[in-house]
Amino acid sequence: MIDAQAPELPAIESAFQPVLSLAHGAAVGYEALLRARQGQASCSPEQAFRLAREAGRYGEYERRCTRHHLRRFLQFADDESVLFLNLHPDVLADPVHGAALADDLLESGVSPGRVVLEVLEARQDTPSALVDAVDRLRSYGFLIALDDFGAGLTNLGRVWDLRPDVVKLDRELICKAVSSYRNARSLLRLVDLLHDIGTFIVVEGIETEEQAKLSADCDADFVQGYYFGRPTIDLEAVTAASNVVPSALDDQLTDSRKLRRIGDLDELMPYRHAFGLFRDAWCSGVAVEQAARHFLACQWALRVFVLDDTGRQVGENIESDRHDPWRRSTFPLLARSSGANWSKRSYFRDALVRPGETIVSEPYMSSSSKNLCVTLSTYVTVDGRGFVLGGDILFEALCRMLA
Structure with missing residues (x-):
């Protein structure tokens, strides 16, 4: 027509x-x-x-x-x-x-x-x-x-x-x-x-x-x-x-395997296990640097950190020494993590409402190294005080295994 x-x-x-x-x-x-x-x-x-x-x-x-x-x-x-x-x-x-x-x-x-x-x-x-x-x-x-x-x-x-x-x-x-x-x-x-x-x-x-x-x-x-x-x-x-x-x-x-939920990824299982060892060691009084050694030995683990129950960071990040090529320059102030307030981060809020569980965050940009990362976090109590422990995983590298 x-x-x-x-x-x-x-x-x-x-x-x-x-x-x-x-x-x-x-x-x-x-x-x-x-x-x-x-x-x-x-x-x-x-x-x-x-x-x-x-x-x-x-x-x-x-x-x-x-x-x-x-x-x-x-x-x-x-x-x-x-x-x-x-x-x-x-x-x-x-x-x-x-x-x-x-x-x-x-x-x-x-x-x-x-x-x-x-x-x-x-x-x-x-x-x-x-x-x-x-x-x-x-x-x-x-x-x-x-x-x-x-x-x-x-x-x-x-x-x-x-x-x-x-x-x-x-x-x-x-x-x-x-x-x-x-x-x-x-x-x-x-x-x-x-x-x-x-x-x-x-x-x-x-x-x-x-x-x-x-x-x-x-x-x-x-x-x-x-x-x-x-x-x-x-x-x-x-x-x-x-x-x-x-x-x-x-x-x-x-x-499709393209969009498995982050928390369901089999590839995170060794990180979950090592993060549990970090949690147990830190809660038993082991210094954070020593407690973190199993987690930081995982291939794409970036760092661990400790927050108080208001979201303020206690001490500096404990960084892996294996991923310097992945680190990107950022604002100098952001390299200072002690005392920073992370109370708005979902990994902190979710850990507070689900104490004892290991929370797996959605990917987000780490302000300290400008990498996409996933954070494992958990709320614990030690001597009557509440803390949130966190462990970052380099998502940019991990996701290459999932393509």
């Missing part, structure tokens, strides 16, 4: 790619993608819109594409499916074409609650106008998405300004996240952060089973990519792929 109303501009056809909910094993909706032709030759979306811009008809062409996508969507979609539409921020903020686009959408026959307007990753010279346009479209009931988060200009500032219902993560994030445990955990934290802001998360560019499993481990809401279905102009093929999640994922959505 080629749009031939504007022969001097590339002809328009719509391809659709499913956006799937892994929890339901089905498509929550479809992204409409431009498939254009210039004469007898295919024309990339970038080329098509470049030609429209050079002709001074970018807004008009964007609206033609949108109307075509909407007409095609109505030919196959059921009553629950939503349509994801890519829109350039310049068109949304344009006083003429932005308003006309809203009218086109409202007159399409698709209810606003079933249309997700994806704001493309592009510079916008009047950001306040874009915010106003998005607010107006939201007032009509349309859902708002931000495309390609993590690439270029689509950042947290834009999320806070536009308050989208959906954030689509750039495909480079999942590609890099599968390369290491550390990257995978960073992706998990990013998804957690965006969920805290109040958005659904789509991981784009899924091409492998490993990427699909990691997306599930990160608690992404939706996924999209060639692994689940390629964009197609064949409407029967679109609907046929809508309820198909590869069987390999049916019972394995959280089976």
Whole structure:
């Protein structure tokens, strides 16, 4: 169904790619993608819109594409499916074409609650106008998405300004996240952060089973990519792929080893054992330097330290002498640990509320050596006084074993 109303501009056809909910094993909706032709030759979306811009008809062409996508969507979609539409921020903020686009959408026959307007990753010279346009479209009931988060200009500032219902993560994030445990955990934290802001998360560019499993481990809401279905102009093929999640994922959505909880890592068992020896020796009156020898003998152990029950450090760190190449220069003041207040650290707070247990922290940056580390901690009492013992492990090195 080629749009031939504007022969001097590339002809328009719509391809659709499913956006799937892994929890339901089905498509929550479809992204409409431009498939254009210039004469007898295919024309990339970038080329098509470049030609429209050079002709001074970018807004008009964007609206033609949108109307075509909407007409095609109505030919196959059921009553629950939503349509994801890519829109350039310049068109949304344009006083003429932005308003006309809203009218086109409202007159399409698709209810606003079933249309997700994806704001493309592009510079916008009047950001306040874009915010106003998005607010107006939201007032009509349309859902708002931000495309390609993590690439270029689509950042947290834009999320806070536009308050989208959906954030689509750039495909480079999942590609890099599968390369290491550390990257995978960073992706998990990013998804957690965006969920805290109040958005659904789509991981784009899924091409492998490993990427699909990691997306599930990160608690992404939706996924999209060639692994689940390629964009197609064949409407029967679109609907046929809508309820198909590869069987390999049916019972394995959280089976990936990429995101084992830190506290569950088998690789930490020797550190836990040695930390217990440190605790027992120190509580029996052995000097901290001598008590720490078993722990500091572990391959990636960095240091031990003692805090009082207010979080103030008692004495200096007892450092391993094996990891000087990993130490990075930092502010000189931070090298003085005695008397520093660590009461806000999670390893201290968690140890206080779970006395006697060995707590395993999440990875964080050590201020004394600027390394990513994991801290083992425990609350003990000696002669009626409470203390928290801590032992740091070089996470940057440990996580290389987990890739």
